[in-house]
Structures are given as structure tokens and as C-alpha cells.
Amino acid sequence: MLLEVKHLKKVFKTRFSKEETTALVDIDFSVEEGEYIAIMGESGSGKTTLLNILSTLERPTQGQVLLNGEEITAIKENQLSSFRRDHLGFVFQEFNLLDTLSVRDNIYLPLVLSKQAPELMKTRLDALAPKLAISELLDKQPFELSGGQKQRVAVARALISQPDLVLADEPTAALDFKNSENLLELFEEINKSGQTIIMVTHSTLAASHAKRVLFIKDGVLYHQLYRGEKNSQAFAKEITLSMTSFLGTSAQGEQHA
Ligand SMILES: Nc1ncnc2c1ncn2[C@@H]1O[C@H](COP(=O)(O)OP(=O)(O)OP(=O)(O)O)[C@@H](O)[C@H]1O
Secondary structure (H helix, E strand, C coil): CCEEEEEEEEEEECCCCCCEEEEEEEEEEEECCCCEEEEECCCCCCHHHHHHHHCCCCCCCEEEEEECCEEHHHCCHHHHHHHHHHHEEEEECCCCCCCCCCHHHHHHHHHHHCCCCHHHHHHHHHHHHHHHCCHHHCCCCHHHCCHHHHHHHHHHHHHCCCCCEEEEECCCCCCCHHHHHHHHHHHHHHHHCCCCEEEECCEHHHHCCCCEEEEEECCEEEEEEECCCCCHHHHHHHHHHHHHHHHCCCCECHHHC
8 A cells, every 4th residue: 555544633732822723633534655535525524634634744643645555644753844845746736836946947946955966857858858748948037937837846846856745725716718628638647657646635626536525524534435447537527426415515616626
């Protein structure tokens, strides 16, 4: 099993008050290599907290996360950044590219930080750039790119270290419909080539491209759907029905996928 999430609980305590918020009550699931999972839930349901724990940015109050059998929730503070660099790839809503670096250097950054040889960086980028349609963009600066182009560069940066797991936080939220569709197709292709992906999203459309959707409510995983052989339109309908019946609301986010 690639990822095992065992009985995660997260309680936030505010420093100056006695108030506590239980963001995650008891979250338990596992992920096989090659899966593509979307995590959905209403605002405040605990999605970001869960993703932050999987990213090792946040520690759980109770429970464990194992990646390839290694307990990542127990990694020492001073080893966390190198762990993240070597094993995880991140794609964020706001791209998080550094404007002072060229596109190429942005993509190389995780490998520069882990002191990889320049030849290896070039070989990896030469293989990735055509797949992501960014070959023409490598010498530009991020501020010269459109949102869709920036997100493809961010995906290249996430993939260049050949991570065990790509974690994406609302990756289509800042994109228009067409660029969202392009990014979701790209994620599907990347997944087909073997990359495991976990994506948090409000968007039914985005989730409908995944192979499995986990629904979280009030810090509990209470439902999941498998796509199976369905196309994304049929799966989107099923997700909407689940959202409506289980969450008591209709799915959000259709305006920008
Ligand atoms: N650092 C923190 N300190 C205190 N409470 C927090 C903190 N982070 C999150 N929470 C609380 O934990 C609960 C879950 O928040 P979380 O951000 O995980 O939800 P979410 O599903 O990602 O929401 P959204 O979709 O709006 O991003 C909320 O009640 C939130 O207020």
C-alpha cells in the first residue's frame, strides 16, 4: 500500500483562548499506487487540514500516516523539508511560482535544493516539457505567462522530482473553464502513466476526472465513490447526486470548474 491514513484526529487550540476546534475526528483510508483521488466536502469540513497532514505541514493530534510503510507523521522537524522535496509533489491553487526565477529555474528548484546533477535536471525536463506543452516557455519569467501556462509549469515543478505522491489543493480554482479542462485532462494523463494523485477540490467537474472521490463532512470520511468504467460526465452526475443527498446542498464550483 502506498499511503495508509490511520485514525487521524486533529484538534486546533487557540493560543490565547481555551476554545478548541476538532477539524478531523477519525479519518481512516488507504491509497494504492496509481490511484487518483479527489477529496470533496463543504467549506470547513477538514479538507485542507487533512491535506496539510498528508503534506507533513501539520502534525495530527492522534493517528498516523504511512507512506511506503514509513511513518511520515513521526519524521523529525529538521528532516521534513528534505522528505517533502524527495517524496511529494505539490500543486497549489495560486501556482506559487517565484517571479525572480525563469520558468526553467522554477521547475529545477526542487532538484537544485536536493543537489542533483544538472544533467539529470535537463534529462527530466526534456522528457516533461513536451508532455506539458511548456517547451516554448522555459526561458520566460512567470509573470509573462497566462494562468493556464503557470499551472502547467507548476505541474512540471511537482513532477520533476518523480514523487511518490502528488498533492493538489484546488488546482483548478484560479483557472477559467477551458484551462481547468486542460489541466484535468493533463492530470488524467499523468495518472495513466502511473503517478498517484490526491486532489482537494470543491468542484464536481474536477472530481469527476478522478478515479475515486472521498467525501468528508465535519472531520469524518462518510462516503466514497469509484468511477469505474464511467466517463467523467456520468461520474459528475453521480457525484452531484451524492453531494445533494449526503451534504444537503448542491455541489459548488461549476462556474469555474
Ligand atoms: N490553524 C487553525 N487554527 C484553528 N482552527 C483551524 C485551523 N485550521 C483550520 N481550523 C478549523 O478546522 C476546521 C476545518 O478547516 P479546514 O481548513 O481543514 O476546512 P476545509 O474543508 O479545507 O475548508 P475550505 O474548503 O473552506 O478550505 C474549521 O472549523 C477551521 O476553522
